[in-house]
Amino acid sequence: MKKMTCLASLVAVLGMGCGGDDGGGISEGPSVATGTADVQAMNSSAGQADMLNKALASGSGETVAGSALQLSSAGMTAVKGGGQALTQALTAVNAEAGTTGTKSCTATGCVFDKYGAGGFTMTGSVTATDVAGGGKKVVWSLEGTLDGSATSAGTSGVTDIDFTYNWKGDITVSATSIQGAAGGTWKGSGSAQGQSFSFDYGSLIKFESVVLTNSCVTGGTITAKWWAVVKAGSQSQTQGAQGTHTFTGCKM
Numbered sequence: 423m424k425k426m427t428c429l430a431s432l433v434a435v436l437g438m439g440c441g442g443d444d445g446g447g448i449s450e451g452p453s454v455a456t457g458t459a460d461v462q463a464m465n466s467s468a469g470q471a472d473m474l475n476k477a478l479a480s481g482s483g484e485t486v487a488g489s490a491l492q493l494s495s496a497g498m499t500a501v502k503g504g505g506q507a508l509t510q511a512l513t514a515v516n517a518e519a520g521t522t523g524t525k526s527c528t529a530t531g532c533v534f535d536k537y538g539a540g541g542f543t544m545t546g547s548v549t550a551t552d553v554a555g556g557g558k559k560v561v562w563s564l565e566g567t568l569d570g571s572a573t574s575a576g577t578s579g580v581t582d583i584d585f586t587y588n589w590k591g592d593i594t595v596s597a598t599s600i601q602g603a604a605g606g607t608w609k610g611s612g613s614a615q616g617q618s619f620s621f622d623y624g625s626l627i628k629f630e631s632v633v634l635t636n637s638c639v640t641g642g643t644i645t646a647k648w649w650a651v652v653k654a655g656s657q658s659q660t661q662g663a664q665g666t667h668t669f670t671g672c673k674m
Contacts, residue, residue, distance in 0.1 A: 448590045448605040451624045451649040457501045457663025461673050464644045467496035467627055471593055471600045472637050474560050478550050483527030487548040490562045494589035494606035497625035500646030501665040534564065541569040544587070557596030564589045568610075583612035593629070600632040600642070623650035638672035 470492050477485035523536035523543055531548040538544055544566035550558045566587035591604035605626040612619060626647040633641030649662030 448592070448603050448626065449588075449607050449624055451607075451626060451647060452651065452660060452662065454647065454649050454660075454662030454664055457665045459644075459646065459665030459667040460500055460502050461667050463496075463500045464646060464667055465639050465669075465673060467493065467500055467646070468600055468629065468632055468634065468639045468644065469637060470496065471595050471629065471632075472597075472634060474550070474593060475558060475595045475597060478530060478558055478560075481529035483529060483532045483548075486530070486550060486560065487527070487532045487562070490548045490560060490591055490593075490604070491564070491589055493591055493593065493604035493627065494562075495625045497605065497627040497646040498648045500627055500644070501648055501663045531560075531562075538566070543567055546589075553594055555596065557594055557599070559594045560591065561593075562589065562591045583610055585610040598634050600629040600634065603628040617654050619652060619654040621650070621652045624648065632669070635672065639669045640672050641669055643668045 470489055473489040474486055477489055521539040523534065523538060523545075525535075525537045526533045530550040533547045534544050536543045536545050544564050546562070546564035548560065548562040548564070550560045553559045564587075566585075566589075568583075568585040568587070586609050587606065589604075589606040591602070593600065593602035593604060595601075603626065605624060607622065607624040609622045610620070628645040629642065630645070631642040632639055632644060643666060645664070645666040647662065647664035649660070651658065651660045653659075
């Protein structure tokens with residue numbers, strides 16, 4: 423009973439709602455039940471993908487990277503019951519200077535080398551290239567770590583949390599279309615209420631022949647998914663949901 427109580431507490435502390443391995447690509451995660459697609463959030467995620475194109479036009483590599491990271495966690499809100507966004511990662515991307523590592527940005531993206539602050543660091547790149555028809559192909563692969571020991575102590579009995587993040591994406595976007603996928607996984611371990619634990623949760627969003635009209639989705643299909651697997655001792659709890667919506671007109 424204590425172990426199951428610990429699992430329930432972890433789900434709340436880690437920001438997971440009710441409801442894998444990267445393998446060199448974007449993780450699909452475990453099998454989960456069909457949930458309720460949040461059409462407004464899906465439309466917002468398409469808007470975030472559209473921001474990639476606008477950021478490239480403005481010459482802001484930091485904005486391109488920030489939009490990419492938001493897409494890596496978009497599945498968590500696009501299906502009801504998911505968790506929170508990557509606040510610390512986005513803060514690091516947009517910071518003028520970190521306390522460790524380096525960040526090098528151009529008009530078409532950024533390269534990070536153990537860049538960050540406050541126990542958070544990330545390494546990898548976000549890059550954009552031209553494609554036929556005037557669109558851009560934006561690809562990213564970023565790995566981050568977070569030593570949570572300094573901030574987690576005293577929070578609902580949770581201590582010494584260490585995270586490993588992986589964010590990946592391959593999105594082709596123009597002013598009128600989006601195609602591709604983005605996702606992220608968050609893995610780690612720690613202790614709570616005297617019980618050691620591990621967790622594996624993630625997000626996935628796919629854009630299939632999505633049509634944009636004045637930055638609003640008017641056609642195509644968006645599929646989203648989130649999952650959370652928490653283990654404490656011999657006990658394991660898996661939660662998650664996936665949903666799909668095919669658009670036939672702008673729904674704000």
